[in-house]
Amino acid sequence: xxxxxxxxxxxxxxxxxxxxxxxxxxxxxxxxxxxxxxxxxxxxxxxxxxxxxxxxxxxxxxxxxxxxxxxxxxxxxxxxxxxxxxxxxxxxxxxxxxxxxxxxxxxxxxxxxxxxxxxxxxxxxxxxxxxxxxxxxxxxxxxxxxxxxxxxxxxxxxxxxxxxxxxxxxxxxxxxxxxxxxxxxxxxxxxxxxxxxxxxxxxxxxxxxxxxxxxxxxxxxxxxxxxxxxxxxxxxxxxxxxxxxxxxxxxxxxxxxxxxxxxxxxxxxxxxxxxxxxxxxxxxxxxxxxxxxxxxxxxxxxxxxxxxxxxxxxxxxxxxxxxxxxxxxxxxxxxxxxxxxxxxxxxxxxxxxxxxxxxxxxxxxxxxxxxxxxxxxxxxxxxxxxxxxxxxxxxxxxxxxxxxxxxxxxxxxxxxxxxxxxxxxxxxxxxxxxxxxxxxxxxxxxxxxxxxxxxxxxxxxxxxxxxxxxxxxxxxxxxxxxxxxxxxxxxxxxxxxxxxxxxxxxxxxxxxxxxxxxxxxxxxxxxxxxxxxxxxxxxxxxxxxxxxxxxxxxxxxxxxxxxxxxxxxxxxxxxxxxxxx
RNA sequence: GCGCCCUUAGCUCAGUUGGAUAGAGCACGGGACUUCUAAUCCUGAGGCCGCAGGUUCGAAUCCUGCAGGGCGCGCCA
Numbered sequence: 001x002x003x004x005x006x007x008x009x010x011x012x013x014x015x016x017x018x019x020x021x022x023x024x025x026x027x028x029x030x031x032x033x034x035x036x037x038x039x040x041x042x043x044x045x046x047x048x049x050x051x052x053x054x055x056x057x058x059x060x061x062x063x064x065x066x067x068x069x070x071x072x073x074x075x076x077x078x079x080x081x082x083x084x085x086x087x088x089x090x091x092x093x094x095x096x097x098x099x100x101x102x103x104x105x106x107x108x109x110x111x112x113x114x115x116x117x118x119x120x121x122x123x124x125x126x127x128x129x130x131x132x133x134x135x136x137x138x139x140x141x142x143x144x145x146x147x148x149x150x151x152x153x154x155x156x157x158x159x160x161x162x163x164x165x166x167x168x169x170x171x172x173x174x175x176x177x178x179x180x181x182x183x184x185x186x187x188x189x190x191x192x193x194x195x196x197x198x199x200x201x202x203x204x205x206x207x208x209x210x211x212x213x214x215x216x217x218x219x220x221x222x223x224x225x226x227x228x229x230x231x232x233x234x235x236x237x238x239x240x241x242x243x244x245x246x247x248x249x250x251x252x253x254x255x256x257x258x259x260x261x262x263x264x265x266x267x268x269x270x271x272x273x274x275x276x277x278x279x280x281x282x283x284x285x286x287x288x289x290x291x292x293x294x295x296x297x298x299x300x301x302x303x304x305x306x307x308x309x310x311x312x313x314x315x316x317x318x319x320x321x322x323x324x325x326x327x328x329x330x331x332x333x334x335x336x337x338x339x340x341x342x343x344x345x346x347x348x349x350x351x352x353x354x355x356x357x358x359x360x361x362x363x364x365x366x367x368x369x370x371x372x373x374x375x376x377x378x379x380x381x382x383x384x385x386x387x388x389x390x391x392x393x394x395x396x397x398x399x400x401x402x403x404x405x406x407x408x409x410x411x412x413x414x415x416x417x418x419x420x421x422x423x424x425x426x427x428x429x430x431x432x433x434x435x436x437x438x439x440x441x442x443x444x445x446x447x448x449x450x451x452x453x454x455x456x457x458x459x460x461x462x463x464x465x466x467x468x469x470x471x472x473x474x475x476x477x478x479x480x481x482x483x484x485x486x487x488x489x490x491x492x493x494x495x496x497x498x499x500x501x502x503x504x505x506x507x508x509x510x511x512x513x514x515x516x517x518x519x520x521x522x523x524x525x526x527x528x529x530x531x532x533x534x535x536x537x538x539x540x541x542x543x544x545x546x547x548x549x550x551x552x553x554x555x556x557x558x559x560x561x562x563x564x565x566x567x568x569x570x571x572x573x574x575x576x577x578x579x580x581x
Numbered sequence: 582g583c584g585c586c587c588u589u590a591g592c593u594c595a596g597u598u599g600g601a602u603a604g605a606g607c608a609c610g611g612g613a614c615u616u617c618u619a620a621u622c623c624u625g626a627g628g629c630c631g632c633a634g635g636u637u638c639g640a641a642u643c644c645u646g647c648a649g650g651g652c653g654c655g656c657c658a
Contacts, residue, residue, distance in 0.1 A: 040597065043604090053600065056638080066638075090601045091638065136658065176658055294656075310656065321584065321654085328656040335658050362585045363653045391586065392652070433594070436586055438651060440593085449620055452607065460620055471617055500597090507597060519595060523605080526622095533622035537613070544617045581620070 006117070006502040007106045011050050011096070012039040018076040019054060027072055032061045041500060048085070048095035049496065056092040066092025103492045104484045106499045110561040111481060118505045118568050123164035129346050130156045132356035133254065133261070134171040137246040138182045139208050141253040141414040143441070144358065147390045149414075150430040150574075152356035153259045154514035155388075157572045162509040167350065168261045171342060174243045175267040176335060181205060182246065183239040184231070189215025190238070191227050214245045240268075256418045257426065258574045267338050270345070276333045279341035280311065280326060286378050288314045295322050313340065318370035336364070340371040347375050347383040354512065355387045362389055388512060390435040396442040421447050424575045428455040431518040431573055449581075454522050458566065459578050461525035464532065465563035466579040472544050472556050479560045480553030487554050490534065490541070494558065497527050498565045505572070514573065521569045528562055 019037070022028045037058070042051040055070035062069055070088040077086040077096065085097040110117045132152025135145045153168070160166045173179070185206040192198045193215040201207040218238060226234040247264065254260065270276070283289040292312045312323040313336075326337030346353055353372065357365070365387045376382030395402035395412055402412055418426055425446050432454055433439040449456045472478065501520070508516040535542035543559050545552040567577040 036599090038597085038600085042601075043597090044601075047601075051601090056600080059638090093601065173658065178658060296655095308656075325656055330656085332656090334656060336656095339658095359586070359652050361653080361658090364658095365585075389586070389652090437594085438587070445593095453620095454606090456620065457606095460618085464618060464621085468617060475617090504597075511598070515595095516597080519605090520597095522595095526605085529621055530623085532617080533613085533619085536616060536619085536622075539617095542617055581618085 006109060007098075007102060007499050008039060008041075008050070008503045011098070014080060015039055015052055015054060015073075015077070018073055019058070021076060022072060027069075028058060028062050032058060034058075040503070041496070042093075042095060045493070045496075047089060047093075048087070049098040050096040052094050052096075053092070055088075055094060059092065070094050100492060101485075103495050103499070104487070107484060107495050107558055107561050108481055110498065110564055111557065114564060115568060115571070117564060118502045118572075119161045119163075120502065120506060121163035122506055123159065123162045123509070125163060125165050126351040127167070127349070128159050128164045128352045128354060129167045129169055129350040130159065130354045130356070131169045131171055131346070132156070133250075133259070134173070135250060136173050136178055137243045137250065138178055138206060139246060140210055140249045142411040143393060143395055143414055143417055144411075146257075146414050146417070146426065147393050147430050147435070147439075148356045148358055149254065149257060149259055150427050151388070151390050151435050151514060153257075154427075154431060154517070154573050155354070155356070155512055157574065158505065158509045158512075158514050158517070161505055161572055164509075167263055168259075169263040169265060169346070170261040171339075172243070172247065172264055172266045172268075173335070174240075175271055175333070175338060179239055179243055180235060182211075182242050183235050186211050186214045186218060186238050186242040187226070187231075187234065190218040190222075191215075193219035194224050194227055196227065210249060211242070214242055217241070217245070253414050253418075256415055256423060258423055265342065267342070270342055271333060271338060275345060276326070276337050276341040279344050280337070282378070283313065283374065286374065288317065288374050288378075289326065290314065292323065294325060313337075313367070313371065313374075315367045315370035318366075318373045320366040320370050324367045336367060339368060343368055343372050343385075344375045347372050347385070350383065352384040353386070355385075357387060357389055359389050359391045365389070386512060388435060391438040393430075394438065394440045396440050396444075398444065399442075424459070425453075425455050427573060428458070428518060428575050431515045434513065434515050454518065455575065456581075457529075458521045458525045458570065459575075460581055461528045462563055462566045462570070462577045463579060463581040465528070465559050465566075468543055468559060469556065469563075472552070475544060475546055477544060477546070477549060477552050477556060479556035480550075481557050483550040483554045484557065486551045487558060488541075490531070491555060491558055494527055494531050494562060497524055498562055501565045501569065517569050517572055521566060521573075524562070524566060524569075528559075528566075 015037070016034065019028060019034060023030055034054075037052065037054045039050060039052050042048060055073055056066045059066040059069050067088060070092050074086040074088060074094060077083050077094070082099045082102050083096050084099050087095045089095050130152055133145060133149045135141055141149070156166050156168045181204070185201065188198050188201060188205060189211045192212070218241060222237075280289055289311055291309050293307050293309055294312070308329050310325040310329065311327050313326050315324050316322060324336050325334050326340060327333055343353065355368075369385060369387065372383060372385040421443065429441060429446050446453060469479070504516060504520050508514060543552065543555040545555070570577045
């Protein structure tokens, strides 16, 4: 945490101090919550620099009306020399106008904090585990995984920037039936590598060509020892090798997107360590697991459905629609049974958990939240647990939806898309919609190099700034903070927008909504482009002014700080701030 | 049948956790390039915030109901 308070935080403190003073003199009753007191820029800039609703929120507990309370607050605020004016407006808003020098100081703060501008310690080092991607290790990543990957990664960066101790985690589902299918598919490729004519890949196995090198590696390691052997002899050998190969593929895909997890947690290892059994034992002691019969499914009833007694987790106690089995009738763990143990273990090693899931898993949110809630209840310390659902992305090409079918192997891989349009485009585009809303990803639109495309628009603003610096250097001009007083009101207006960056990062982190950063950067870029163009009509508004080197130095310093904020924001999103376009 | 998500300008979407006159972009009309990068900017028009109630000083935002769209609803993962 820096010792330089950014401007909105500083004024929030000043207003808070006034409220404390009013409390001390008895105008406000003691110990009234100020949680709802906001200190933010008003929507309409003509209202001033900072607005607070303090009088409206606190009028009722103070047993007075908003305007009367506002009068008293304003009286205190006016004693502050940096506050040029404090006015009461509307139902009781207090609008403040800040002295110009305060904004000048803010430009310097950006300059001295540099890449640290916008970072804060509000998270107080609390440990947050963010689990994202967690794609099944049965093949390369496809576009269905992309949105969650980007949103999760940007969210992790955002939490890191706000002073949380973040663990980026990937849960590897390497214990279920699908990895047996993977091993069988690899066995076919293994026989193929030994020279056998295997023909078409059998129905139900993974047909993808990405398993060919896996088959070759198995042939090199084992020779023809297992080519005709029964499955029981080779399955346990082939499975971990195939999974490891798939995880290598997936890690390479993630690297293309600029994503690197800290922890890859293996479901198989979790089971081998007996964690689900431990969880079951503990839950039985709590009366939260019992042997019972599952209800008949509500929707279409499967033809082979019959009632069986299974160990059930009492998730209905925590709001789920029905209790959920943790083991199958053959005694092996269900996906949920292992996942439950996994989450309970995560919860014991973190102060808060976040999972990023695809919307197709929405139906399982309640049961897993129930599991974490059960742990919290049992241990007496609830662990905040948030499941963020990212909605489907519809791929579009030439105005037509791109069809994907995983079973046939006909899916658009993440790597192909990144190769086609670039990492920056993929990442930024995934953040240009709030995650809970569905989105289209149109190949034609996202590569368009125009203002229709937010990535280019923002990157262009940064490139323009870099270009200006290069050009200025040719003219013998350099950024300087010596004559910042010479800046005009229009110059300072740009600072006011840049100054919102720290509070935006904070609120985006708190709301766990990284897309807000993307929208903010678009706005900041727009303000910069407008600022820039003003110099086309009126040469006195240009940044490079050879006839006024002091003002030019100040403007260069200002513009450099705008570039700094854009760079910081893009950094959070994992998008490159290009210097030339 | 049940659960979750969505519904804001003709189109694609924001909306600072309940604040002031609901904002951008596209498309449409009018304008700015012998330039500090026009990959940009300025300007005009465009709204029953899906519908109906409720909560309060105040609702696009919170609650209830309804309609439309999406996702899901086996001992799968």
